[in-house]
Amino acid sequence: MAETKVAQVEKKKEPLFGKKERKLLVDPLNDNNPITVQVLGICSALAVTSLVYPSLVMAISVIFVTAFSSLFTSMLRQYIPKSVRMIAQLVIIASLVTVVELSLKALNYPVYKQLSVYIGLIITNCIVMGRLEAFAMANKPWRSFLDGIGNGLGYGAILLIVGFTRELFGKGTLFAGSPLEWKIVGPSAEYLINTAGTGYMNNNLMVLPAAAMFVIGVIIWIQRSWNKKLIDVS
Amino acid sequence: MESNSQIIKFMLVLTSVVALGLTALRQVTEPVARLNEEIFEKRAILLAIEDYLGGKTVDQLTDEEVLQIFDNQVQQLVVDAEGNVIEGLKADDVDFAQERKKPADQRKYPIWVYSNGQDKLYIVAVRGNGLWDEIWGYVALKSDLNTVAGVAFDHKGETPGLGAEIKDNPAFRAQFKGKRILDDQGNFVGIIVRKGGARDPEHEVDAISGATITSNGVTNMLIEGLKAYEPYFAKLRNAG
Numbered sequence: 001m002a003e004t005k006v007a008q009v010e011k012k013k014e015p016l017f018g019k020k021e022r023k024l025l026v027d028p029l030n031d032n033n034p035i036t037v038q039v040l041g042i043c044s045a046l047a048v049t050s051l052v053y054p055s056l057v058m059a060i061s062v063i064f065v066t067a068f069s070s071l072f073t074s075m076l077r078q079y080i081p082k083s084v085r086m087i088a089q090l091v092i093i094a095s096l097v098t099v100v101e102l103s104l105k106a107l108n109y110p111v112y113k114q115l116s117v118y119i120g121l122i123i124t125n126c127i128v129m130g131r132l133e134a135f136a137m138a139n140k141p142w143r144s145f146l147d148g149i150g151n152g153l154g155y156g157a158i159l160l161i162v163g164f165t166r167e168l169f170g171k172g173t174l175f176a177g178s179p180l181e182w183k184i185v186g187p188s189a190e191y192l193i194n195t196a197g198t199g200y201m202n203n204n205l206m207v208l209p210a211a212a213m214f215v216i217g218v219i220i221w222i223q224r225s226w227n228k229k230l231i232d233v234s
Numbered sequence: 235m236e237s238n239s240q241i242i243k244f245m246l247v248l249t250s251v252v253a254l255g256l257t258a259l260r261q262v263t264e265p266v267a268r269l270n271e272e273i274f275e276k277r278a279i280l281l282a283i284e285d286y287l288g289g290k291t292v293d294q295l296t297d298e299e300v301l302q303i304f305d306n307q308v309q310q311l312v313v314d315a316e317g318n319v320i321e322g323l324k325a326d327d328v329d330f331a332q333e334r335k336k337p338a339d340q341r342k343y344p345i346w347v348y349s350n351g352q353d354k355l356y357i358v359a360v361r362g363n364g365l366w367d368e369i370w371g372y373v374a375l376k377s378d379l380n381t382v383a384g385v386a387f388d389h390k391g392e393t394p395g396l397g398a399e400i401k402d403n404p405a406f407r408a409q410f411k412g413k414r415i416l417d418d419q420g421n422f423v424g425i426i427v428r429k430g431g432a433r434d435p436e437h438e439v440d441a442i443s444g445a446t447i448t449s450n451g452v453t454n455m456l457i458e459g460l461k462a463y464e465p466y467f468a469k470l471r472n473a474g
Contacts, residue, residue: 080244103259202395204396
C-alpha cells in the first residue's frame with residue numbers, strides 16, 4: 001500500500017517548466033497584458049516613458065518587485081493571518097521597493113535622479129498587489145514567481161514600446177543617457193533652439209506625458225484588432 | 235480565525251526580519267550612494283566650464299577625473315553678503331537651497347575658482363523660481379569677472395520639452411557664452427532671457443518658445459544671483 005502511494009505522489013509531480021508554466025510567462029505579454037488589457041499601472045507608464053533608458057530601468061525594477069513579492073507572499077501564504085494579509089503583502093512589497101531604491105542609488109545615481117519618486121511609487125502600482133491577491137495567495141511559490149515575472153515583463157514591454165516611440169519622435173534620440181545613446185544628427189543643429197543639439201525639432205506633444213496616453217491607446221487598438229481572443233471579450 | 239496574539243506575533247517577526255535586512259543593505263550602500271551624489275553635484279558644476287576641461291565633455295570624464303579636477307584645480311571660497319571671504323569654509327559645504335531661505339544679509343555664497351594654467355574661471359551658484367518649482371544653476375565668469383564662460387541649469391519640476399529645456403538643451407546654454415554682466419560704464423545689468431529673440435547681443439539671449447515663465451525665472455535668477463556676488467567681485471576688480 002505504502003509503495004503505491006509514493007508512486008502516485010511522484011506521478012502528480014509537475015514538470016518544472018511545463019505548458020502551464022509557459023502560459024504564466026507568456027499570457028501577460030499579450031492576451032492578459034496588465035497595461036493594455038487589465039489597464040493597470042498606467043500612472044507610471046505615463047510618467048517615466050519620455051526616454052527609453054529610464055523606462056528600461058523602471059521595467060527591470062518592476063519585474064524584480066513583482067517576481068520576488070509573489071515568491072515571498074506565496075511562501076508565506078499559509079502563515080499570513082487573513083485579517084492582516086494586505087498589510088503583510090504591503091510590508092513585503094515596500095521592503096523590495098526599498099531594496100530597488102537603495103541599489104539604484106548606489107549603482108546608477110543619474111537614473112535614480114531621473115526616476116525620482118516613481119521608484120518609490122512602485123509600491124502603489126496596482127499590478128504588484130493585484131498579482132499577490134489574485135495569484136500568489138493561492139498558488140505555489142515557483143508558479144507565483146513565474147506569474148510575477150510574466151506580469152512584470154508584460155508591463156515592461158509596453159513601457160519600452162511607449163518609451164521608444166516617445167523618445168524617437170519627441171526628441172530624435174534613443175537610449176539618451178546610456179552608453180548606447182543614438183541621435184539624429186542634422187545640419188540644422190546650430191540654428192534650432194528647441195533641439196537637444198541634434199538637428200531634430202522636438203515634438204513637444206510626444207515629450208509631454210499626455211502622449212503616452214495616445215501611444216498606449218494606439219497599442220490597445222492594434223492589439224485588439226489583431227488578437228482574436230480579445231475581440232469577443234465585450 | 236487567528237487570535238490577536240498570533241497576528242501580532244506574525245507581524246512582529248515579519249517586520250523585524252524586513253527591518254534588519256534593509257538596515258544591513260543601507261549600511262552597505264550608503265557610502266557608495268553618498269559618493270555618487272557628491273560626484274553628481276560636482277559634474278553639475280563642471281558643466282558650466284565644459285569648454286575649459288581640456289577637450290572632454292563632462293559626460294566623458296570618469297568619476298576619478300571629476301574628483302581629481304576638484305582636488306587639484308579648484309579652489310573653494312565662501313563669501314558673505316558684504317563680499318568678505320569667510321575663512322575656513324569650503325564652497326561644497328554650503329547648502330545653497332537653505333541659504334536662500336535666510337535674510338539676504340545673512341546668506342553665505344559659494345564660489346569655485348577653476349584654473350587650468352591659461353584661464354582662471356569663477357563659478358558661482360544661482361537659485362530662483364521657475365514655473366512649477368525651484369530652478370538653479372552655475373555661472374562661470376572669466377577672470378575679468380564680466381564675461382560669461384559658460385552656464386549650467388537644473389530644475390526640480392519644469393515641464394518636459396518646455397521649461398525643462400533650460401537643462402536639456404545644449405543650444406540654450408551655449409547662447410550665454412561671451413555675454414557680459416556689466417555695461418560699458420561698469421554698472422551691473424545681468425543677462426536677460428528675451429522672449430521673441432535677443433535684442434542686445436551683449437546682455438540678452440533668446441527665450442525658449444512656450445516657456446515664458448521659466449525663461450523670466452532664469453532672467454530673475456541671473457540678475458539677483460549674480461548681483462549678490464557683486465560686492466566680492468567689485469573688491470577683486472578694484473584690487474586687480
